[in-house]
Amino acid sequence: MKPGNHCLSERCQFQLNPRFREMRGEANLFRFLDRNHLFFRRRGFFIQGCGNLIRLQNLTKTFAGKDEVRALTGISLEIPAGQIYGIIGPSGAGKSTLLRCINMLERPDSGEVWVADTLMNGLGPQELRSARKKMGMIFQHFNLLNSRTVSGNIAFPLELAGTDKRVMRRRVEELAELVGLTDKLQAYPHQLSGGQKQRVGIARALATEPTVLLCDEPTSALDPETTSSVLELLQDINEKLQLTIVLVTHEMAVIQEVCHSVAVLEDGRLKEAGPVVEVFTRPKSEAAQRLLQGFLSARFEVSRQSPDGTLIRLTFLEERANQPIISKLIRSHQVDVNILFGRIDQMKGAPFGTLMVELAGPPEQKAAAMEFLEANGVGVEVMER
Amino acid sequence: MNSAALSMLWTAAVETLTMVGAATVLAVLGGLPLGILLAATAPGGILEKPWLNRILGTVVNLGRSIPFIILMVAIIPFTRSIVGTSIGTTAAIIPLTVAAIPFMARLVEGSLREVDPGVVEAAHSMGAAPGEIIWKVLLPEALPGLVLAITVTAVNLVGYSAMAGAIGGGGLGDLAIRYGYQRFRGDVMLQTIVILVLLVQGMQMLGDKIANRLYHRN
Ligand SMILES: Nc1ncnc2c1ncn2[C@@H]1O[C@H](COP(=O)(O)OP(=O)(O)OP(=O)(O)O)[C@@H](O)[C@H]1O
Ligand SMILES: [Mg+2]
Secondary structure, three states: OOOOOOHHHHHHHHOOHHHHHHHHHHOOHHHHHHHOOOHHHHHOOOOOOOOOEEEEEOOOEEEEEEEOOEEEEEEEEEEOOOOOOEEEEOOOHHHHHHHHHHHOOOOEEEEEEEEEEEEHHHHHHHHHHHHOOOOOEEEOOOOOOOOOHHHHHHHHHHHOOOOOOOHHHHHHHHHHOOOOOOOHOOOHHHEEEEEHHHHHHHHHHHHHOOOOOEEOOOOOOOHHHHHHHHHHHHHHHHHHOOOOEEEEEEOOOHHHHHHEEEEEEEOOOEEEEEEEEHHOOOOHHHHHHHHHHHHHHOOOOOOOOOOOOEEEEEEEEEEOOOOOOOHHHHHOOOOOOEEEEEEEEEOOEEEEEEEEEEOOOHHHHHHHHHHHHHHOEEEEEEEEE | OOHHHHHHHHHHHHHHHHHHHHHHHHHHHHHHHHHHHHHOOOOOOOOOOOOHHHHHHHHHHHHHHHHHHHHHHHHHHHHHHHOOOOHHHHHHHHHOOOOOOHHHHHHHHHHOOOOHHHHHHHHOOOOOOOOHHHHHHHHHHHHHHHHHHHHHHHHHHHHHHHOOOOOOOOOHHHHHHHHHHHOOOOOHHHHHHHHHHHHHHHHHOOOOOOHHHHHOOO
């Protein structure tokens, strides 16, 4: 987690209050920050985490048809500027619909979509097109123009924006370098691998210097290795360009690897949202717990050793990891602790520990032990009773 | 084969090529915009207009359902008002074009609809206007299909032109009927058929070759 991620956000948030927005008129915060980008960086400020770039308010979307589908129900969400924000949920949860509402590819039936200080669903067709030119989007199946070379694909949004030919050529080269495709500029999409195609998609999405990059399952059509490299690239872009990224995925691993925050969707409803570390270590909603259980149990294949033991998963944040909590627990409670598995994971660079243990002893002692652990800031989740 | 027969064949071939060539060019000029309109106004198209789409669709179907031989006769007044006569190679171009436009339009519509909707959506996400999507996405992406559509239209016109010949349009079909059929000249019949087969083969091969060169997919 980046320093300053939270501290500055509070200070900026009051400026984003609608009352202040009106008072400030033209000179809005984002343009201000943009102009003074270097000043803030030099002084050690992080623009990252400064206020919300995207605010969704009470979004509802129903697809008409033979039987109506309620794709989104009352979704309110705030996406901080500079973050990689994950949206996860099972298939059909409404993730893509939610993402597509952000740039109005899908119009919500009700609710508001704010991007910076533009009300997206209040825009006319021409204004909406201009607004979209400041938002990039990448897709699961890349959606490149087969009739154009890599260079032509990257240049496409620049052509739409009426960019000068010479500027365009230079920009295309810069972008190709950023995504590592300098030697493929004259190739056609069908001559590229999936990972390379997605890199073209990313370069194309970044061409007009958007304030946000929307990603719908950008790695779901890629093999694990290519997935990592594309995720690395997204992370790189997020840091280098201070670009806000909204990333839809159904894979917890993707969230764990790159996201700062995550929203959990199920049945078109927002079940939980917050910093990834919190949602991973202390999931509040059943939806999040289910997703995590599948994710973690696939990776820690442990099972109970004795029939009356209780299998629990403990999660420690970095500052707790050094304290001898387990030995304290054994000393103060009448339980046996059998450590089955332990590991330290990196979550966006921050370490967190996971321990699978089996508790044995009288039930009330086991309950007391779990309370003790929770009181000491350890995440406790019962896997098998 | 004597030189008189040869020159007769040559003249007929030139007439056929003139009719097919001119009608194809005109059919593209008329059919391409009509096809674009059909695809764009269709449900789910980029300029969805169900009413306009239904009207255009009905007109196009009407044009396609009338047998060519009847269409040719039915529009004689129209042909005469444009060309001044209803007989001859030039006059035959008019009914050929009228018949080919709706045919071409449906083929164009089909090619455009085959363009990956994901790509169109990507263009929308980049803020492309409907016109830009047509010119910069749909037409270039569908280009190989459009070339094949033009080829099929032209090949079809070769067949129609033979019928047009029967009512005084001239061309290879006319020659085959007048000499080969009515005067029992089996040799002329065979020669015209060979030329027609070669013509159609050549056109299809050329179309395929161009389409393949434009086709950047595996
Ligand atoms: N254009 C549409 N017309 C009708 N129903 C739709 C449409 N798009 C989505 N839906 C429905 O809305 C619901 C949410 O779909 P959505 O694509 O947002 O889910 P998702 O979370 O992205 O799922 P997946 O992980 O499978 O991509 C689903 O039940 C889907 O069938
Ligand atoms: Mg989806």
